Amino acid sequence: MTEETLSFQAEVSRLLDIVANALYSQDEVFLRELVSNASDACDRLRYAAISEPHLLGEDPELAIEIAPDKEAATLTVADNGIGMNREELIENLGTIARSGTAAFVQALGEKKGEVEQIGQFGVGFYAAFMVADKVEVLTRKAGDEQGWHWVSDGKGSFTVGEAGSGESAEAPARGTRIVLHLKADKREYLEPHRLRHVVKTYSDHIAVPVRLREGGKDPETLNSAGALWTRPKSEITDEQYQEFYHHVAHAADEPWARLHFKAEGTIEYSGLLFVPGARPFDLFDPQRKSRVKLYVKRVFITDDCEGLVPSYLRFLRGIVDSEDLPLNISREMVQHHPVLQKIRQAVTKRVIGELEAKAEKDGEGYETFWENFGAVLKEGLYEADGQREALLKLARFRSTAVEGWTSLADYVGRMKPGQKAIFTIAGDDAEKLKRSPQLEGFRAKGVEVLLLTDPVDEFWPNAVHAFEDKPFRSVTRGGAELDEIEAEATEGEDKKDEAKEPEAGPETATLLAFLKQTLDGKVKDVRLSQRLTESAVCLVADEGDLDLHLAKLLKQHQQLDEIAPRVLEINARHALIRQLGERLQAGNGAAEALEPYAFLLLDQARILEGEAPLDPAAFARRMSELATKTLG
Ligand SMILES: Nc1ncnc2c1ncn2[C@@H]1O[C@H](COP(=O)(O)OP(=O)(O)OP(=O)(O)O)[C@@H](O)[C@H]1O
Numbered sequence: 001m002t003e004e005t006l007s008f009q010a011e012v013s014r015l016l017d018i019v020a021n022a023l024y025s026q027d028e029v030f031l032r033e034l035v036s037n038a039s040d041a042c043d044r045l046r047y048a049a050i051s052e053p054h055l056l057g058e059d060p061e062l063a064i065e066i067a068p069d070k071e072a073a074t075l076t077v078a079d080n081g082i083g084m085n086r087e088e089l090i091e092n093l094g095t096i097a098r099s100g101t102a103a104f105v106q107a108l109g110e111k112k113g114e115v116e117q118i119g120q121f122g123v124g125f126y127a128a129f130m131v132a133d134k135v136e137v138l139t140r141k142a143g144d145e146q147g148w149h150w151v152s153d154g155k156g157s158f159t160v161g162e163a164g165s166g167e168s169a170e171a172p173a174r175g176t177r178i179v180l181h182l183k184a185d186k187r188e189y190l191e192p193h194r195l196r197h198v199v200k201t202y203s204d205h206i207a208v209p210v211r212l213r214e215g216g217k218d219p220e221t222l223n224s225a226g227a228l229w230t231r232p233k234s235e236i237t238d239e240q241y242q243e244f245y246h247h248v249a250h251a252a253d254e255p256w257a258r259l260h261f262k263a264e265g266t267i268e269y270s271g272l273l274f275v276p277g278a279r280p281f282d283l284f285d286p287q288r289k290s291r292v293k294l295y296v297k298r299v300f301i302t303d304d305c306e307g308l309v310p311s312y313l314r315f316l317r318g319i320v321d322s323e324d325l326p327l328n329i330s331r332e333m334v335q336h337h338p339v340l341q342k343i344r345q346a347v348t349k350r351v352i353g354e355l356e357a358k359a360e361k362d363g364e365g366y367e368t369f370w371e372n373f374g375a376v377l378k379e380g381l382y383e384a385d386g387q388r389e390a391l392l393k394l395a396r397f398r399s400t401a402v403e404g405w406t407s408l409a410d411y412v413g414r415m416k417p418g419q420k421a422i423f424t425i426a427g428d429d430a431e432k433l434k435r436s437p438q439l440e441g442f443r444a445k446g447v448e449v450l451l452l453t454d455p456v457d458e459f460w461p462n463a464v465h466a467f468e469d470k471p472f473r474s475v476t477r478g479g480a481e482l483d484e485i486e487a488e489a490t491e492g493e494d495k496k497d498e499a500k501e502p503e504a505g506p507e508t509a510t511l512l513a514f515l516k517q518t519l520d521g522k523v524k525d526v527r528l529s530q531r532l533t534e535s536a537v538c539l540v541a542d543e544g545d546l547d548l549h550l551a552k553l554l555k556q557h558q559q560l561d562e563i564a565p566r567v568l569e570i571n572a573r574h575a576l577i578r579q580l581g582e583r584l585q586a587g588n589g590a591a592e593a594l595e596p597y598a599f600l601l602l603d604q605a606r607i608l609e610g611e612a613p614l615d616p617a618a619f620a621r622r623m624s625e626l627a628t629k630t631l632g
Pocket residue numbers: 033037038041079081082083084092093097098101122123124125126176250251
């Protein structure tokens with residue numbers, strides 16, 4: 001096959017353009033990226049060789065070699081790992097596979113000014129173009145006959161051809177050799193002392209040896225070359241932990257929490273896990289996959305192990321290394337292995353314990369953690385894996401009573417005499433929720449309501465039922481139970497009366513009957529409200545029906561054809577309601593004339609819910625008629 005020239009995916013071209021022009025002071029991170037890829041390639045070969053030992057062949061010792069060549073002004077980074085075939089080469093080094101990198105490029109747009117972030121972010125292989133104006137990749141996949149040669153100057157296209165034919169050099173017997181033709185002002189990366197320093201700084205934790213080969217000299221190992229998690233904690237610096245996190249998580253932020261542990265007993269395993277300081281891009285990926293890597297006796301098995309940690313902990317990054325799982329277990333079978341399930345339980349407990357401790361010790365940091373990952377952690381509330389109580393304690397909420405976040409324990413501490421439930425309201429936006437008419441009666445009595453704004457909040461309260469025997473109750477559903485709660489003593493007698501059970505005179509009864517009849521089929525029922533003090537009307541879901549916001553959410557996502565008719569509540573103390581009642585009571589065919597008001601009340605309630613009036617044209621007509629009358 002002859003050489004072929006192919007174009008980079010548009011995002012790659014954009015990324016390369018930014019990378020090549022970046023005046024990034026820490027361009028040394030290119031080496032971290034290449035060594036990290038080489039180490040991953042070694043990990044993958046070691047795993048493949050468990051079932052196909054011949055892949056290791058004559059060359060079982062995996063290593064990474066860095067070789068500067070001052071004459072040619074090239075720096076070579078080589079590994080004897082898994083290598084790539086032609087398709088993989090084109091796919092991996094021509095497109096952006098990682099959604100995070102793609103999103104980053106998207107976010108960066110044309111703003112080249114913000115390139116400072118690039119080095120920290122880590123753009124993988126493409127970082128090579130920070131220091132090189134031409135990059136060659138010679139690679140041979142383990143077990144393959146043919147090797148491949150990839151070349152690019154990073155300007156829109158690359159060529160791929162058979163290695164060893166034509167002008168091309170031979171590919172390594174197995175693995176990948178990356179040759180960087182250094183830019184004139186980047187020749188410092190030919191200096192051994194510089195390379196030593198960079199490898200020590202960023203890649204010391206890499207488990208395979210990273211060697212420097214200088215001219216005819218014996219290769220010199222630059223890193224500690226042992227799995228970092230097997231070393232005693234006291235011998236690992238914060239920087240080393242951090243670099244390990246960057247490598248294992250493909251992330252650039254500073255982790256907020258770290259768990260390094262070793263369990264010895266009926267099952268033996270060790271782990272090094274991190275809670276990121278920033279939200280990874282793929283956190284809300286619908287597959288909800290965990291990224292924690294599974295190792296068995298220091299051999300990398302998979303980073304796609306479903307049962308290793310529950311999906312509500314999928315923000316965790318790091319590794320778990322088991323001594324008991326069989327090495328030759330397939331990736332598909334491992335998740336059902338009883339040992340894995342035990343590890344999962346133990347690791348889950350450990351992580352939750354650590355979060356509890358962090359919440360105590362570092363309240364502010366915990367709030368940021370919660371802002372990043374609370375929505376994910378709350379998924380655990382309906383998973384019933386024995387951690388519900390603990391997760392409820394970890395949960396934080398926005399509320400009508402406090403600025404910032406509150407815990408459930410603090411909420412319960414503030415409950416009013418006679419209050420039996422934890423009240424909640426769900427919606428998209430906390431500020432908007434605070435203005436909901438359904439909250440009025442609660443506010444008047446000084447009863448706190450939690451503002452639930454994550455989609456997951458629609459689901460867990462039904463599964464959880466209660467916290468410390470206090471049930472969760474939505475204020476937009478069923479009876480409000482407000483009459484059982486004593487009014488705020490400090491707010492004076494007037495307020496107390498205001499929030500009391502509204503007295504239903506004969507006018508109100510007539511009005512209720514009239515509204516029920518007029519709006520028949522449009523609402524499920526019309527009732528007197530306990531929860532309104534200022535607005536005239538509001539909508540609530542009937543006991544046993546879907547809560548208001550959930551019904552809307554499901555309809556939006558085409559999971560529900562029609563929202564079931566809801567209950568219209570009216571505020572007997574409101575002037576409009578009172579006057580309507582009096583008019584009706586007076587008789588004289590008032591009912592017919594007042595019909596438009598019935599619809600206007602319902603439409604008002606719908607608008608308060610952020611919905612369109614039932615029939616916008618009819619609504620506009622009624623409004624105009626009314627306004628005309630008032631003006632006339
Ligand atoms: N030395 C190598 N040996 C084998 N495959 C490699 C090597 N270097 C890169 N690859 C392949 O190319 C892919 C893309 O590499 P790249 O560094 O751009 O992204 P990444 O490693 O997946 O993520 P990140 O951007 O976080 O580094 C890798 O996922 C891997 O499949």
